[in-house]
Amino acid sequence: INTDYKIFMSVMTERMKLILDERIHRDQNGFLPMRQIKNNTRTIINILESYETHPGSQVALVFLDAQKAFDNLNWEFMKYQINLMKFGDNFTQMIKSIYSNQKARVMINGEFTNPFEIKKGVRQGCPLSPLLFITILET
Secondary structure: OOHHHHHHHHHHHHHHHHHHHHHOOOOOOOOOOOOOOHHHHHHHHHHHHHHHHOOOOOOOOOOOOOOOOOOOOEHHHHHHHHHHOOOOHHHHHHHHHHOOOEEEOOEEOOEEOOOEEEOEOOOOOOOOHHHHHHHHHOO
Protein backbone atom coordinates (compact mmCIF):
# COMPACT_ATOMS: atom_id res chain seq x y z
CA ILE A 1 0.00 0.00 0.00
CA ASN A 2 1.49 3.33 -0.99
CA THR A 3 1.91 6.34 1.30
CA ASP A 4 -0.76 8.51 -0.35
CA TYR A 5 -3.30 5.74 0.11
CA LYS A 6 -2.35 5.28 3.78
CA ILE A 7 -2.67 9.02 4.49
CA PHE A 8 -6.07 9.22 2.81
CA MET A 9 -7.27 6.08 4.59
CA SER A 10 -6.03 7.39 7.95
CA VAL A 11 -8.29 10.42 7.51
CA MET A 12 -11.21 8.21 6.47
CA THR A 13 -10.53 5.90 9.43
CA GLU A 14 -10.80 8.77 11.92
CA ARG A 15 -14.09 9.86 10.36
CA MET A 16 -15.44 6.33 10.38
CA LYS A 17 -14.51 5.88 14.07
CA LEU A 18 -16.79 8.78 15.00
CA ILE A 19 -19.72 7.17 13.21
CA LEU A 20 -19.01 3.63 14.40
CA ASP A 21 -18.73 4.69 18.02
CA GLU A 22 -22.48 5.39 17.91
CA ARG A 23 -23.47 2.42 15.74
CA ILE A 24 -21.37 -0.48 17.01
CA HIS A 25 -22.71 -2.28 20.09
CA ARG A 26 -20.98 -1.35 23.32
CA ASP A 27 -19.79 -4.95 23.81
CA GLN A 28 -17.54 -4.66 20.74
CA ASN A 29 -14.36 -3.36 22.32
CA GLY A 30 -11.84 -3.69 19.53
CA PHE A 31 -10.54 -0.91 17.30
CA LEU A 32 -12.67 1.96 18.62
CA PRO A 33 -11.66 4.91 20.82
CA MET A 34 -12.21 4.54 24.56
CA ARG A 35 -12.94 0.82 24.16
CA GLN A 36 -10.41 -1.75 25.23
CA ILE A 37 -10.24 -5.53 25.17
CA LYS A 38 -9.74 -5.52 28.94
CA ASN A 39 -13.41 -4.52 29.20
CA ASN A 40 -14.32 -7.96 27.86
CA THR A 41 -12.11 -9.59 30.48
CA ARG A 42 -13.91 -7.62 33.18
CA THR A 43 -17.28 -8.74 31.80
CA ILE A 44 -16.21 -12.39 31.98
CA ILE A 45 -15.03 -11.94 35.58
CA ASN A 46 -18.35 -10.26 36.48
CA ILE A 47 -20.30 -13.18 34.99
CA LEU A 48 -18.21 -15.75 36.86
CA GLU A 49 -18.50 -13.83 40.14
CA SER A 50 -22.26 -13.60 39.67
CA TYR A 51 -22.42 -17.34 39.07
CA GLU A 52 -20.46 -17.97 42.28
CA THR A 53 -23.02 -16.04 44.30
CA HIS A 54 -25.97 -17.61 42.43
CA PRO A 55 -24.86 -21.23 41.89
CA GLY A 56 -28.32 -22.39 40.80
CA SER A 57 -28.32 -20.13 37.76
CA GLN A 58 -27.23 -21.29 34.34
CA VAL A 59 -24.28 -19.68 32.61
CA ALA A 60 -22.78 -20.16 29.19
CA LEU A 61 -19.65 -18.47 27.90
CA VAL A 62 -18.81 -18.77 24.22
CA PHE A 63 -15.44 -17.81 22.78
CA LEU A 64 -15.05 -17.53 19.02
CA ASP A 65 -11.91 -17.15 16.97
CA ALA A 66 -12.55 -16.56 13.29
CA GLN A 67 -9.59 -18.12 11.51
CA LYS A 68 -7.99 -15.74 9.00
CA ALA A 69 -10.96 -13.43 9.52
CA PHE A 70 -9.48 -10.39 7.74
CA ASP A 71 -8.41 -12.55 4.78
CA ASN A 72 -11.87 -14.02 4.31
CA LEU A 73 -14.08 -10.95 4.60
CA ASN A 74 -16.67 -11.13 1.82
CA TRP A 75 -16.66 -7.93 -0.25
CA GLU A 76 -20.27 -8.11 -1.39
CA PHE A 77 -21.47 -8.55 2.18
CA MET A 78 -19.19 -5.72 3.34
CA LYS A 79 -20.61 -3.37 0.69
CA TYR A 80 -24.13 -4.39 1.68
CA GLN A 81 -23.40 -3.69 5.36
CA ILE A 82 -21.78 -0.31 4.58
CA ASN A 83 -24.93 0.62 2.65
CA LEU A 84 -27.15 -0.60 5.48
CA MET A 85 -25.31 1.47 8.10
CA LYS A 86 -25.78 4.63 5.99
CA PHE A 87 -22.24 6.00 5.97
CA GLY A 88 -23.17 8.34 3.15
CA ASP A 89 -22.91 8.15 -0.62
CA ASN A 90 -19.32 9.38 -0.92
CA PHE A 91 -17.92 6.98 1.67
CA THR A 92 -19.95 4.08 0.29
CA GLN A 93 -18.75 4.80 -3.25
CA MET A 94 -15.14 4.99 -2.04
CA ILE A 95 -15.41 1.54 -0.44
CA LYS A 96 -17.06 0.14 -3.55
CA SER A 97 -14.26 1.55 -5.71
CA ILE A 98 -11.50 0.13 -3.54
CA TYR A 99 -13.09 -3.28 -3.15
CA SER A 100 -14.13 -3.94 -6.75
CA ASN A 101 -12.32 -5.30 -9.79
CA GLN A 102 -9.00 -5.99 -8.07
CA LYS A 103 -6.45 -8.21 -9.73
CA ALA A 104 -3.05 -9.43 -8.65
CA ARG A 105 -0.12 -11.39 -9.99
CA VAL A 106 2.43 -13.45 -8.12
CA MET A 107 6.10 -13.70 -9.00
CA ILE A 108 7.41 -17.27 -8.99
CA ASN A 109 11.03 -17.92 -9.94
CA GLY A 110 11.31 -14.44 -11.47
CA GLU A 111 8.19 -14.86 -13.63
CA PHE A 112 4.78 -13.30 -13.04
CA THR A 113 1.70 -15.49 -13.11
CA ASN A 114 -1.34 -14.51 -15.11
CA PRO A 115 -3.53 -11.96 -13.31
CA PHE A 116 -6.16 -13.39 -11.01
CA GLU A 117 -9.14 -11.70 -9.45
CA ILE A 118 -9.30 -10.87 -5.74
CA LYS A 119 -12.82 -11.07 -4.34
CA LYS A 120 -12.42 -11.20 -0.57
CA GLY A 121 -10.33 -9.96 2.33
CA VAL A 122 -9.36 -6.49 3.50
CA ARG A 123 -6.05 -4.86 2.67
CA GLN A 124 -3.19 -5.68 5.01
CA GLY A 125 -1.69 -2.53 6.49
CA CYS A 126 -4.70 -0.36 5.66
CA PRO A 127 -5.82 1.62 8.73
CA LEU A 128 -9.46 1.21 7.67
CA SER A 129 -9.37 -2.61 7.56
CA PRO A 130 -10.10 -3.27 11.28
CA LEU A 131 -13.09 -0.92 11.15
CA LEU A 132 -14.46 -2.62 8.06
CA PHE A 133 -14.10 -5.91 9.91
CA ILE A 134 -16.05 -4.79 12.99
CA THR A 135 -18.71 -3.29 10.72
CA ILE A 136 -19.29 -6.79 9.36
CA LEU A 137 -19.33 -8.25 12.88
CA GLU A 138 -22.17 -5.92 13.79
CA THR A 139 -24.68 -7.84 11.64
